[in-house]
Amino acid sequence: QQQVKQSPQSLIVQKGGISIINCAYENTAFDYFPWYQQFPGKGPALLIAIRPDVSEKKEGRFTISFNKSAKQFSLHIMDSQPGDSATYFCGTVGSARQLTFGSGTQLTVLP
């Protein structure tokens, strides 16, 4: 069963634009929500993460918005750059500390 649903599957944005990726989860016991960035042939790297007691977290151009009641969270990339072109995965972590990934979003930022 899919514990976290991620959309869109792919996204094309012009340089300088805003990239938005969404995730929805079902299990209210999750207590940690990270976003990972993965380049081809590399392992994923943590981009930004949030805990459910916070509704928003911003680090540079990256912002997580968290809606606990809707069980949704999203990644916003401001001023998107061609170097941001990668695959992005949302994740959920629960009491067992296992990280479950969303299906991934392939982001392409056009120059």
Add this chain to the structure above:
Amino acid sequence: GAVVSQHPSWVICKSGTSVKIECRSLDFQATTMFWYRQFPKQSLMLMATSNEGSKATYEQGVEKDKFLINHASLTLSTLTVTSAHPEDSSFYICSARSGARAGTEAFFGQGTRLTVV
């Protein structure tokens, strides 16, 4: 952030042979290590979770006799793909975590591309 080193980064082996992949935490002690498999253009699927000094816990559908995991020390875990077949060709990624507190980050290795011919 902490560094997790995975070796080799790629390997080609003949069908029927075994391949060992190493995952090392270089600057922290990893109480828990995770092994993932990723097929092209797909997400990472958790294969197993291992805690130092104990047997690994495998996810449903993962053959524990085929994918042998050893976590003998706090800095090293190994995944051995036994009697590899072409369908085992995939990108294998490990991650390591140093603690169990909520929000403790898991650090990922760079992955190993396995091709079975």
